[in-house]
Amino acid sequence: MKYMKLGTKPDTFYTEEATRSVLSDVPSDLIIQINNTKYLLHKFPLLLKCGLLQRLCSDSPSSSPASGASPSSPLILPDFPGGEAAFELCAKFCYNISITLSAHNFLPALSAASYLLMTDSISRPNFLPKLHTFFLSFILPNWKDSVVTLASSSSTSPPFSDPTIIRPLIDSIVSKILTPASQVTWSFTYSRRISNSSTPKDWWTEDIAELDLNHFRTIVSCLKSSGGLPPALIGEALHVYSVKNLPDPNGMVELRGKERRVLEAVASMIPIEDGAVSGGFLMRLLKIGILVGASTSVRAELVRRAGRQLDEVSVGDLVFYVREGVVDIGVVEAVVESFLEGFRRRRAVEKDERERMRRVAKVFDEYLGFVAGDREMTVEKFVELSTLLPEVAREEHDGLYRAIDTFLEEHQDLSKADKKRLCQMIDCRKLSPEARSQAIANDRLPLRTLVxxxxxxxxxxxxxxxxxxxxxxxxxxxxxxxxxxxxxxxxxxxxxxxxxxxxxxxxxxxxxxxxxxxxxxxxxxxxxxx
Structure with a gap:
């Protein structure tokens, strides 16, 4: 992080009864009020540097209080950009008191100096040109400073939006991201484990996750249009950003409109290429999208994308809680149907497609075992779920047998007809020797199945x-x-x-x-x- 020191005098500002003053032998002849804080200051150093104060103090005393004031009444500066801290930086510069500029306070100071018209045309040297020099020489060339400065633009009051500053910051960040990892010499934030001493290709993802959504979206758009990064790296940036800015879908308590905006924006930025993001990440977005009430089109697109990568998910990814203890199986049905639709369109006889189907069947049977423990699950719904996959999907029926056995164990009041209906889905020839041996000794199975x-x-x-x-x-x-x-x-x-x-x-x-x-x-x- 880079710093610039201005001024040579020690800090003589002090507070007394909610009033800020500067230690001096000369009595104060200027009272300025910023929000709820009054400043007892002197006209000479401030009017020498601040064009706005020159104009306000030259106005007739009969004008409005906001324009001019007698020494006994304050000069009120409403909605001062950056608040008291930014004003005090400008005031200390006028008194030649030592101040330190950094990426954290640069934008508030710039906003305040612009508001007060602290330009070289008023007095030379002045604060505004010093700030521009600091920006060009120290902030733009450095990765951390550029990111911190851009991140602070959304937290200033009001938010800083000057394109002559924001656009160069974005361009600087994008150019550094596009720099080959082997040429990265600057420091960056990376909390994940690095397997070797070389710079990871996604070194930049955690730092830009701190940015406001609009700035993050602009940067991702520039990276995608440049064509300089593979889709998987863009996807990793989206994943890191969502983890940082979206809550855990299994622990959400209070939802706000912000979560919905972030979710829909992240979903819209996912590259179109398969594999740009993981199937588990898509399912996570889908869970959050349902909880925050995302638009129908966004949820439908997430279902479609998740279906295309269903073979990558785990059983935990398939568990959608509507509320505590209540699982939504309708979403899983929609995702599986989407997967099957794509499977039928592709050449299902190809070896890789059969392998994908096998992985889906394995995870789906684990999911059946999970929902089988729900006492509210009916036989009809369980059979409907179990038969979603075609017969060719399951090369073995061990997982299906375990799911049905769990259902029988948790629903011990089933009729013989219901037990038969469940167990007739098991192909005994597709059970492994171990599963078949266990099933033979299982008292819960109907006689026909045992025979x-x-x-x-x-x-x-x-x-x-x-x-x-x-x-x-x-x-x-x-x-x-x-x-x-x-x-x-x-x-x-x-x-x-x-x-x-x-x-x-x-x-x-x-x-x-x-x-x-x-x-x-x-x-x-x-x-x-x-």
Whole structure:
């Protein structure tokens, strides 16, 4: 950070009963009021440097109090830019009292000096030219100073908007961002871990996250139009800015219009290229957009973009809370539908598309397991959710089985018909040996499903592959005559053992190899069948 010192005298301003005075042997002959603070000062040093005070004090005493005043009544300067602190910098410059300029107080001082007409045409040297020199020589060439100065423009009262200052600041920031990372020699803010000693490509993102939304948007627009940065870097800047300026969607209490403006602006700045931002970031924006009441068009675009990158999200990204403990599944349905629409448009037979679908199915089944624990979730809605994905999406049904088992555990008052409806979605052939072994011993599953599990396990043990399709449990038991007869035969045989060979558990030899059916589990199932 750069500084400039002006003046040589020590600071002799002091406060007494809400009045600021300067220590001097000469009595005060000028009272100036800024907001609620009065200043007891002297005409000679101030009028020598300030064109506005010259004009006001030369007016007739009979004019309005705001124009001129006698020594006993204050000269009121309403809406003084920068307030008392900025005025005091100007007053101290007039008294040749030492002051220090920096990026933090530059704009308030500039606003005040411009208001007071402290130009070289009034007196040479004057404050306004000194400030311009400081701006050109110290602020513009330096990264931190430029960012801090631009950030302070929105906090001054009123906000500073002079284009002769703001535009050069933006241009300076943009040019430094476009500088190759290997040539960056200035300091910057970067709280994330750097894997090596080289400058990270996104070194600039945290600093510009401190800017006002309008200035941030202008800079991003300039960077995008320049074509000098990859879309992913623009996306990273948007991510850092949103984390800084938007609250956690899972912990929001009081929402203001500011959040909506920031959300809609960030959403509009996302580069059109896929992968410019992550799928998780898109889902986060969508959550916040729903909570802050973003426009329908913004939410629809976020749903579309999130659907295109659904294979990148985690189960936590899919959880949308309407209020505490209440999950909104409608948004997830919309995102999944958007993903499927794009999947159907693309060549679904391509290997990478199949892999994307596999990742979506895995995460979606984890999400089903999460919502299955909701006591308010109905069978109809759970089945509707579970069947959103096409049959080809799931190469294995372990995740779906675990979700259904969670639903059965949390909804223990289900009818047999509802249990059957849920479990007929499981393709027993698509269960891993571990999941199938666990399911065989699961007391919550209906008998038909257990019979089918045993049949598939015995078929695997025997090394037979009579049917190589991917039928569901419902189809394999009821939809094919041959397998129905086998299942019914097993059901008839599944009575409690009488001790005779061939009854109850049958006369199959006991096996203990990997993936084989445990005899004790078989006996437990056969007991239930009886």
């Amino acid at each position: 089918q599990l045993l049949f598939v396990e015995q078929e695997r043990m025997a090394g037979t592959r009579e049917f190589r399709g991917s039928p569901t449990a419902h189809q394999t038991v009821e939809g094919e005559d041959h397998r129905r007869r086998r299942a019914e035969e097993m059901t008839e045989r599944g009575r409690p053992s009488t001790g005779k060979k061939g009854e109850g558990s049958g006369s199959k030899p006991e096996h203990k190899g990997r993936g084989e059916v445990d005899v004790e589990k078989k006996k437990k199932v056969e007991k239930r069948l009886g």
